[in-house]
Structure formats: structure tokens, C-alpha cells
Amino acid sequence: MSDRTELDEIGEFGLIERITKAVELKQKDTVKGIGDDAAVIDRGDYYELISTDLLTENIHFDMSYTPLKHLGYKAISVNVSDICAMNGTATHVTVSLAISNRFSVEAVDELYAGILLACEKFNVDLIGGDTTSSLSGLTISVTAFGRVAKDKITYRNGAKDKDLICVSGDLGAAYIGLQLLEREKQIWKENPDVQPDLEGNDYVLERILKPEARIDIVELLEKEGIVPTSMMDISDGLGSEVLHLCKQSNCSARIYEDKLPIDATVSIQAKEFNMEPSTCAMNGGEDYELLFTVKQEDFHKVNAMPEVKIIGYMEDDSQGARLVFPQGEEVEIKAQGWKSF
Amino acid sequence: MSDRTELDEIGEFGLIERITKAVELKQKDTVKGIGDDAAVIDRGDYYELISTDLLTENIHFDMSYTPLKHLGYKAISVNVSDICAMNGTATHVTVSLAISNRFSVEAVDELYAGILLACEKFNVDLIGGDTTSSLSGLTISVTAFGRVAKDKITYRNGAKDKDLICVSGDLGAAYIGLQLLEREKQIWKENPDVQPDLEGNDYVLERILKPEARIDIVELLEKEGIVPTSMMDISDGLGSEVLHLCKQSNCSARIYEDKLPIDATVSIQAKEFNMEPSTCAMNGGEDYELLFTVKQEDFHKVNAMPEVKIIGYMEDDSQGARLVFPQGEEVEIKAQGWKSF
Numbered sequence: 001m002s003d004r005t006e007l008d009e010i011g012e013f014g015l016i017e018r019i020t021k022a023v024e025l026k027q028k029d030t031v032k033g034i035g036d037d038a039a040v041i042d043r044g045d046y047y048e049l050i051s052t053d054l055l056t057e058n059i060h061f062d063m064s065y066t067p068l069k070h071l072g073y074k075a076i077s078v079n080v081s082d083i084c085a086m087n088g089t090a091t092h093v094t095v096s097l098a099i100s101n102r103f104s105v106e107a108v109d110e111l112y113a114g115i116l117l118a119c120e121k122f123n124v125d126l127i128g129g130d131t132t133s134s135l136s137g138l139t140i141s142v143t144a145f146g147r148v149a150k151d152k153i154t155y156r157n158g159a160k161d162k163d164l165i166c167v168s169g170d171l172g173a174a175y176i177g178l179q180l181l182e183r184e185k186q187i188w189k190e191n192p193d194v195q196p197d198l199e200g201n202d203y204v205l206e207r208i209l210k211p212e213a214r215i216d217i218v219e220l221l222e223k224e225g226i227v228p229t230s231m232m233d234i235s236d237g238l239g240s241e242v243l244h245l246c247k248q249s250n251c252s253a254r255i256y257e258d259k260l261p262i263d264a265t266v267s268i269q270a271k272e273f274n275m276e277p278s279t280c281a282m283n284g285g286e287d288y289e290l291l292f293t294v295k296q297e298d299f300h301k302v303n304a305m306p307e308v309k310i311i312g313y314m315e316d317d318s319q320g321a322r323l324v325f326p327q328g329e330e331v332e333i334k335a336q337g338w339k340s341f
Numbered sequence: 342m343s344d345r346t347e348l349d350e351i352g353e354f355g356l357i358e359r360i361t362k363a364v365e366l367k368q369k370d371t372v373k374g375i376g377d378d379a380a381v382i383d384r385g386d387y388y389e390l391i392s393t394d395l396l397t398e399n400i401h402f403d404m405s406y407t408p409l410k411h412l413g414y415k416a417i418s419v420n421v422s423d424i425c426a427m428n429g430t431a432t433h434v435t436v437s438l439a440i441s442n443r444f445s446v447e448a449v450d451e452l453y454a455g456i457l458l459a460c461e462k463f464n465v466d467l468i469g470g471d472t473t474s475s476l477s478g479l480t481i482s483v484t485a486f487g488r489v490a491k492d493k494i495t496y497r498n499g500a501k502d503k504d505l506i507c508v509s510g511d512l513g514a515a516y517i518g519l520q521l522l523e524r525e526k527q528i529w530k531e532n533p534d535v536q537p538d539l540e541g542n543d544y545v546l547e548r549i550l551k552p553e554a555r556i557d558i559v560e561l562l563e564k565e566g567i568v569p570t571s572m573m574d575i576s577d578g579l580g581s582e583v584l585h586l587c588k589q590s591n592c593s594a595r596i597y598e599d600k601l602p603i604d605a606t607v608s609i610q611a612k613e614f615n616m617e618p619s620t621c622a623m624n625g626g627e628d629y630e631l632l633f634t635v636k637q638e639d640f641h642k643v644n645a646m647p648e649v650k651i652i653g654y655m656e657d658d659s660q661g662a663r664l665v666f667p668q669g670e671e672v673e674i675k676a677q678g679w680k681s682f
Contacts, residue, residue: 005446007474015446015472019453027432027466039468041433041486043384054437054471054482091368092382096395096482105346105356112360125368127380130395131356133348136477141395141437143484145382 035248036156037085037232038146047153049146051082057137065181065196068107070209071140072114078235079144080122080213081288085233086155087218088148090124096141098134122213152227154292159230159249161316163293166228166308168217170261171238172277175284176269177201177208203265211288217308218290224301231292237285240335242321245293246314253321255312255333282323282333376589377497378426378573379487388494390487392423398478406522409448411550412481413455419576420485421463421554422629426574427496428559429489431465437482439475463554493568495633500571500590502657504634507569507649509558511602512579513618516625517610518542518549544606552629558649559631565642572633578626581676583662586634587655594662596653596674623664623674 007015020034031047032040038051055075057063076093083090095115099108119126124144184196198205214233221228230249234241238255246253260281270277293314294302302308312324321333348356361375372388373381379392396416398404417434424431436456440449460467465485525537539546555574562569571590575582579596587594601622611618634655635643643649653665662674 003447007440007442007444007446007449010446012472015449018446018450019470019472022453022457023467024457024461025466025468026464030433030466030468033466033468034470039433039435041468045385048389050433050435050469050484050486052435052437052469052471052482052484054439054473054480056439056473056475056480058476059439059474092371092380092391094380094391094393094484096393098395098397098400098480099348101348103348105348105351105359106344108348108356109359112363116363116365120365123367125366125371125374126364127366127371127374127382128391128393129360129375130393131353131360132395132397133400134397134480135399139395139397139439139475139480139482141393141480141482143391143393143435145391 032155037082038088040086040153043147046147047150049083049086049088049148050143051079052141052143053079053082055140057139062185063138065185066209068110069114069117072111073118073210075140075142076115076118076122076124077211077213078288079142080124080215081233083144083146084213084215084218084290085231086146086148087152087221087228087231088146089215089218090122090144090146092125092127092145093119094128094143095126096130098132098139100134100136100138103138122215152222154228154231156230156232156245157248159245159251159293159314161251161314162296163229163314164296164299164302164310165242165253165255165291165293165312165314166302166310167234167238167261167289167291168214168308169287169289170263170266171234171287171289172266172270172280172284173204173207173263174211174286175280176266176273177204178286179273180204180269181208201265201269203263204269208286211286213288214290220305224305226294226298226301228292228294231290234287234289234291235285236335237283238291239282239333241291242333243335245291246321249314251314252317252319253312253314255321255323257323257325259309259311261309373496378423379429381427381494384488387488388491390424390427390429390489391484392420393482393484394420394423396481398480403526404479406526407550409451410455410458413452414459414551416481416483417456417459417463417465418552418554419629420483421465421556422574424485424487425554425556425559425631426572427487427489428493428562428569428572429487430556430559431463431485431487433466433468433486434460435469435484436467437471439473439480441475441477441479444479463556493563495569495572497571497573497586498589500586500592500634500655502592502655503637504570504655505637505640505643505651506583506594506596506632506634506653506655507643507651508575508579508602508630508632509555509649510628510630511604511607512575512628512630513607513611513621513625514545514548514604515552515627516621517607517614518545519627520614521545521610522549542606542610544604545610549627552627554629555631561646565646567635567639567642569633569635572631575628575630575632576626577676578624579632580623580674582632583674584676586632587662590655592655593658593660594653594655596662596664598664598666600650600652602650
């Protein structure tokens, strides 16, 4: 018998590292391959950005409570978000679908209505794709393309000591939305006559079902003349993403718990689920907000930006990433984001 | 109850047509969206080509007889083939995988060994992707990028009356390879002690399991100074592809049955399966050879090209595509390629 190593022994990040090590880049216009939010190709006057995501049923979405139009919208939005995370502007997308024949033409129309709505909203052209049948669930593969000026591109590895750590919008809402949907699904499974009780939760539900790529933040940074020193989007949870920035920038970080931007409805709902709101913000994931660092000299500019909050700063000590509580207690940040395997 | 239209009522091409109609292109650098082998974006000095394919288990491949290394190789090869079909040169790929936990790390290594072997062979950089878990089968999504000089790009819609129809390599072998594998699988299922009898069939098996993108043909065309008037790759079978060229170029076509390039082993095996070799060539699919048309004045050049055969010519009558037999009988060509739904 040959040795067998299970995928969950090395995890998604371990697998990506393994693949990255095996890859050799030869094309002279390849600026950046695997390892950031998007790959980077030199197009002479500017950089082209390429990012791709694969969404699979029952892993990334649950058809029992996900409207198809929202799902289509989200598939585009999360890919455009990756282009934003490089400080770029998305321009084109391709969309491939594997669909089982339990889908009707009308259902596929709904999915595309969401895809095209997002294309219009984010000003990207749908230029291609592949459609095929599937013997099991729905799979959606989106590749997004964008561009960024060479002096504006922002990687994960540029953060320096004393840089301010900023996030856009608020965090934890998508996670609470997901908990609500899962709770109502369980109730419905036990008693199909009970109607789901989702009233008054529009905000958190929209955050999980129909997240918005923050192209407005990228535009605002441009307008304010700020080029972040590092940036990524928050898909796996703030904690996990801060660790990525630290690792790739070779820094440590201090995040202040009382600075985390959390919507009031999230705080209330978190208590109902017996959770700390800051835990939802740190580990929830799927918020698709932007996490970025700026130089201290940009403090006044970012401090004045609407929907951007300074939550901490980078350090060059070896203490790793810490979450600092109001009383001064410090806790090491550990990744608790999505586990793919 | 709302009306429900089944996907197989409109088929893959019907679905693509439906999507294409709904799409609006706004980016001024989008030259060609959905509808050819690859999308085309204007990069100033040249055109960028983008093509994407989604391969799903038990639809596109059967893990019971597909070595993972071959599968990885094929996933890259068929996408590079789409770039070739635009007369372009592939430069980069992204690869996304949805994998179930029945796969070991060693199995994923095998898959990537094939992917990276193909990247080396076709001189493309693997620059990104996404890896995720799957609750069911393996899904592979590849997007390939390439470039082509603006005066060399070849679409499906440029064929004109009297243009010569050419194909590279030979046809029908992949189909015969698939029949052999399916036959041995059935025998094995009925009696697991019987070893598969595949000896002496290396050529047809390699054609289905590890097809080669014809980058050599694109180089040869360049060297000979030939720009085809139309081109596409043969994935669904020659008959289906000839119909695409006719439809998009608004022409009809005459293909000569005795000119079809068929390997001797294919002819022999076809008889064993009680099939006409030319039927395998016309309807088999998965050969990933190039089908292209050239002007009559290029006759001597293409006639002298190794591994290229002239099989007929385009016409501007309204008779549609015909297969002409040696005795003069003509049969209308109908698509009998892959049905996705």
C-alpha cells in the first residue's frame, strides 16, 4: 500500500503552498502568480489583474435558502472584490456553470439575471464561459479581470511597522445572517408548516446573500490620493486575513477590540446566539469588506473617510497578531475561517 | 404553478444563445464576447484571448479509467487548444479544483503533475486558481489566456465561398479510445478478475486520455505566411464544428468522405464496433484537432503542410453542409456531438 495523506491534514492553505512551490513561472510578463488576491500580468502601460473563484453547492451556498438571483449576483461580486483588493478596477468576467437537470431554463434565467445585474452594477463585461451538465450539485466558476496603474497596485506584502490597519464597512453581519438562515432551516426541517421568521433582519441577510464588492472604497482611495501599503478582501474572517497580511508583510499586528466596526443589529443578534459580537467580526467571514494598511502620515485622510475605520496598527516585533481588549488584555489572533476540507 | 422549461428542450447551444442575447458589452476594449473559441480583448499592440472550460466528473471524464496525471494534462491541453483555434499563442492559465475528501494529497499531486507537465509543454504559466472541497465529484475549471497579432486573429465567421476546408492530424481516434475504455469497464464490472485488454491500442487511448493542443499547426501557419479565413478546434466532432463555421460564416460546405484523415488503427477498431470509420471521424469528438479554411490561392502551401489535409471547400449556396461520398452521393451533415443536458 502506498502512503496516503488526507487533504484535511494539510488544509487548503497547505495545499496552495504545495502547489505554489511546484510552479515555475517563465513568461516575462507574469508579475505575480499564486499567492495574492489576484494574479498580475504586465500589459505595458498598466497591470492586468486576474482572479478566480469556484463556488460549489452545499459548500459555499445552500439552495434551500439562497435565491438564485442573489447567488448569481454574489458570484460576480466576490470576484470583483478580489480585484478591488489589489486596488484595481474590474473590467471583464467569465462565468462557467455546471448545472444538473433539476434546474429549469427559468431557474438558469434567474441566476443570469443576478449575474448580469452585478455586471451592470460593477461595470464589467461578461465575455465568456462554459455551460455543462452536472450529475450532482450546481457549480459556478467565475474569473474576473481588471486593471490597475503600476504605481497604485497593492499587494498583501507591503505593510510596514507602524502602518495603520483599516477596514471598510462593518464586520460579522454576513456570519449572523448565515446563522439566522441555518436556524430557520432547522426549524423548517423539523416542522415544514412553520414559516421562517426572518423579519427585521434584512441587513444581515443581504450581507450573506448579496454582498457588495467595495469598488467605492477603491475610488475613494484614488480620490484621496492614498495608495495603501497592503490590502486584501475579507472573505475568511478578519482574524485570518490579518494573519495573511502579517505573514506576507513579515510584521505583527495589534487590533483593538473596541474599534471593530460592528452594526448594532449584529451586536443584538450575536447575543441571541450567545456569541460575542467581536468574535463574529473576527472569525465570521464572507463580509467582503476591504482590509488595508496605510502609512501614519495618511491618518487624517483615512480618519475622515466615510465607511473606513482604523482598527489598529502593524508592528515589527515578533509577537504575532494580537487582539487588544479595552482593559488591556491581549489575545493572540488565530485563524478560524473557512476550512475547505 | 409557473411554467417550467427543461434544459434539454433548448440544449447547450440554445442556452448559450439565450445568455448571449441578454448580455450587453460596454467596455470599449472588448472586441469579442461569447460566441467563438475565445473572448478577445484589445490590448493596444495585440489582442488578448481568453477561454474557459469546466470539466466535471462522470460527464467529461470517468475516474475509473482516467489516470489523474493524464486528466490534469488534458484539462490544460483542451484550453490551450481554444487559444490555438483563434490562431493565438497561449501564455497563462488559472486552474480551479473542487475536490472531495476521497482524494488524498498524493492524488492531488498526481493531478498537478499532469497540469504542470502540460504547462511546460505548451509554455504557459500557471498563475492562479481556487481550491475548494466538493461533496460529490471532482470539478476542474481552467481559464487560458493567450495573445495574437491583430492581423492574424482568426474567428469562426470569416470563411468565404470556395475557401478550402482543412483539418490537422486525424479524426475519430479519441472516440474509438473512449469506446474501448467503456467496453473494458463493462467487462470488468461484470467480472472484476478479468484484466482489461487494451494492448496495442496506445494511439487511440492516448488520443482520448491525453490529447495535444496543436500549437505546432499555429506555428506552421505563421511560418508559411497563411492566415486562415476561419478556424476552430474540434471538440464536439467534425460535423458539429463544420456546421458552426457554416452558420457563423453564412456559407455552406462540402466535405469529401474519402478525404477524411483517419488513422489505420481507427479504421480497424471501428469495424470491430460495427461502425463506419467516417462516422467516428464526423461525430466522434474530443480530437482537439484544428479545423480551418484558407483561400484557394493558399492551396499549394497547405497541400505541402505535413499533418494538414484538405477535406472540402466552402460554398455560398443555401444547401447547408454536405458529406460527399466517393460515388457522388451527398448526405446532409447534422450535429451529433456532445449533448450537455
